[in-house]
Amino acid sequence: MINHLYIDNFRSFVNFEWKPGSFTLLLGDNGAGKTSVFDLLETLREFITSGTETIVAFPAHSLTAWDLRLEQTFELGIQGNGGQYAYRLVIEHDPERKKNRIKSERLAQDNRALYEYEEGLANLWGDDGPVRATFPFDWSRSAIATIPERQDNTCLTWFRRRMSNLFVFSPDPVRMTSEAPEEAERPDRHLYRLASWLRHLSQERMTLMTELLDSLREPIAGLKKFGLSKSGKTARTLEFDFEFGHGEQKNSGTSFSLPLEKLSEGQRNLAALYTILHAVVEEDNILCIDEPDNYVALREIQPWLIALKDKVEDRRSQCLMISHHPELINYLAADHGEWFYREETGPTRVKRFEWNGEGMVSAAEIIARGWA
Amino acid sequence: MTVTGKGGVRVIILVEDQLLERFARKALEVLGCRTLRVVLGRPSTGQDSAKQWVDLKYPAEVKTCRQKSHQKGIALLVGTDADQQTVDQRSRTLATALQGAKLQPRGKDEKIVHWIPRWSIETWGLALTGQSADENTRYKNTSKAKGIDWKAAASAFVEDYCKPPADRVTSLPSLVAAYRETDRLT
Numbered sequence: 085m086i087n088h089l090y091i092d093n094f095r096s097f098v099n100f101e102w103k104p105g106s107f108t109l110l111l112g113d114n115g116a117g118k119t120s121v122f123d124l125l126e127t128l129r130e131f132i133t134s135g136t137e138t139i140v141a142f143p144a145h146s147l148t149a150w151d152l153r154l155e156q157t158f159e160l161g162i163q164g165n166g167g168q169y170a171y172r173l174v175i176e177h178d179p180e181r182k183k184n185r186i187k188s189e190r191l192a193q194d195n196r197a198l199y200e201y202e203e204g205l206a207n208l209w210g211d212d213g214p215v216r217a218t219f220p221f222d223w224s225r226s227a228i229a230t231i232p233e234r235q236d237n238t239c240l241t242w243f244r245r246r247m248s249n250l251f252v253f254s255p256d257p258v259r260m261t262s263e264a265p266e267e268a269e270r271p272d273r274h275l276y277r278l279a280s281w282l283r284h285l286s287q288e289r290m291t292l293m294t295e296l297l298d299s300l301r302e303p304i305a306g307l308k309k310f311g312l313s314k315s316g317k318t319a320r321t322l323e324f325d326f327e328f329g330h331g332e333q334k335n336s337g338t339s340f341s342l343p344l345e346k347l348s349e350g351q352r353n354l355a356a357l358y359t360i361l362h363a364v365v366e367e368d369n370i371l372c373i374d375e376p377d378n379y380v381a382l383r384e385i386q387p388w389l390i391a392l393k394d395k396v397e398d399r400r401s402q403c404l405m406i407s408h409h410p411e412l413i414n415y416l417a418a419d420h421g422e423w424f425y426r427e428e429t430g431p432t433r434v435k436r437f438e439w440n441g442e443g444m445v446s447a448a449e450i451i452a453r454g455w456a
Numbered sequence: 457m458t459v460t461g462k463g464g465v466r467v468i469i470l471v472e473d474q475l476l477e478r479f480a481r482k483a484l485e486v487l488g489c490r491t492l493r494v495v496l497g498r499p500s501t502g503q504d505s506a507k508q509w510v511d512l513k514y515p516a517e518v519k520t521c522r523q524k525s526h527q528k529g530i531a532l533l534v535g536t537d538a539d540q541q542t543v544d545q546r547s548r549t550l551a552t553a554l555q556g557a558k559l560q561p562r563g564k565d566e567k568i569v570h571w572i573p574r575w576s577i578e579t580w581g582l583a584l585t586g587q588s589a590d591e592n593t594r595y596k597n598t599s600k601a602k603g604i605d606w607k608a609a610a611s612a613f614v615e616d617y618c619k620p621p622a623d624r625v626t627s628l629p630s631l632v633a634a635y636r637e638t639d640r641l642t
Contacts, residue, residue, distance in 0.1 A: 386493065386494060390481070390491075390494065394478070398607075414496070414497035415494070415496055415497070417500065418473075418474075418496075418497070418498050418499065418500040419473070419474050419500075421500070436500075437500065438500045438501050439499055439500055439501065440499055440500075440501045440505065444499070444505075444508065444509055444512050446497045447497060447499075447500075
């Protein structure tokens with residue numbers, strides 16, 4: 085799990101340090117920097133696993149607006165694979181040439197170097213210690229993304245795999261489509277392509293679809309089954325079949341089908357949330373989810389939240405969640421709340437969310453009153 | 457394992473912390489009950505504030521539970537640590553809270569259940585998973601309590617509860633009291 089994050093000179097983060105837990109609720113006013121944490125984690129994932137170029141990952145406008153320095157520093161601590169990983173990346177900007185590049189990049193496990201990049205040269209260590217290779221590499225992207233998996237570099241490739249198992253979601257049911265033109269192996273952040281992801285999951289993990297149906301039957305009244313029906317040469321449409329509860333009425337059938345887009349926004353979001361629960365919350369996975377409660381009926385939030393929390397604990401997964409919803413705040417804040425804040429327009433800071441029992445006002449009420 | 461006679465009971469759980477909540481939910485699930493709602497929102501700091509929070513919420517939850525008693529199978533389960541008090545003392549505090557709100561005392565047949573571990577739920581967790589535990593030792597935040605398998609503890613609770621009293625594995629007074637309380641869910 086991610087247990088350390090250091091960010092310097094990125095958006096509103098200056099010399100920012102944070103130690104998240106296995107289940108953490110990120111709280112704070114708008115503009116405090118919560119979503120930026122998720123954005124950065126997603127950026128680091130793509131940088132480390134896909135080889136995204138520095139100019140795309142860390143554009144000039146990602147520098148802190150009031151900071152005159154031209155270096156950005158990021159550190160990530162991940163516990164796992166029998167040790168503590170430490171990743172450090174320094175990006176150097178050149179505003180005149182509108183370019184940037186890697187100044188240094190380093191990965192170590194338990195203080196033992198696995199990879200180092202500086203001055204255009206990459207050094208690679210094997211699992212057993214000595215330097216295995218030194219080679220020149222591009223200043224604009226991480227060589228970690230390109231290193232093939234071998235028997236003697238399992239420590240390094242474990243880290244890369246763990247980073248690829250980091251999922252960031254901001255579900256947006258308004259733009260989720262019913263159509264699945266192809267399988268999507270990886271979900272998109274807003275789950276616009278939920279149907280395509282489910283198309284892939286239905287091929288890869290058959291039991292997951294049964295579990296998902298069981299979970300959705302309770303909050304989506306009358307739901308009988310769902311599936312992907314053929315809607316073109318290769319395209320599929322995600323459809324939900326319902327039983328009509330008043331089938332004895334004149335001129336009415338006993339069942340009907342609706343494509344995903346015809347469900348309510350809340351129902352679409354529930355389909356997305358339970359898919360995340362069943363497909364993503366697994367050992368070695370890191371789930372970041374931004375305002376999962378949007379559009380969801382009040383009585384449906386707690387059952388999903390409880391199921392999520394149980395599964396995160398059972399599977400030893402990690403979940404970082406952002407929410408402004410009283411239901412989530414009151415349930416989680418006492419044990420898992422972290423308060424993100426900025427003094428005026430200053431840098432983002434974080435502290436444990438604490439409030440005392442005087443007056444017995446709830447956590448959500450404390451936040452609503454501006455007393456956090 | 458599902459215990460007949462308790463199936464279909466829908467329970468509102470009022471608890472002072474998440475460990476108690478998790479234990480209660482899992483045990484209710486094995487009992488065949490359904491958790492209707494978890495009421496959890498204790499302050500994060502302040503001595504005894506979690507307990508005071510339960511005492512404050514308790515009368516309102518009892519009142520609501522009674523108002524909804526026409527709906528079949530609605531129950532209230534209160535989970536609160538006894539800490540330095542005895543189970544009876546902690547239960548009397550809850551009774552006093554009802555009195556203070558001008559509500560009738562808890563009736564013998566009411567589906568209002570008190571689970572009051574002493575010192576805390578960790579004592580039950582250890583005892584139910586086959587480890588040595590007594591009610592004079594505080595196990596909260598100890599390394600011994602960190603490895604408790606709460607799912608197994610909840611299953612063991614129900615398994616033990618279902619046995620004739622003479623055959624039960626545990627003799628912890630607070631657990632025995634909880635078994636008596638669990639009869640109210642029938």
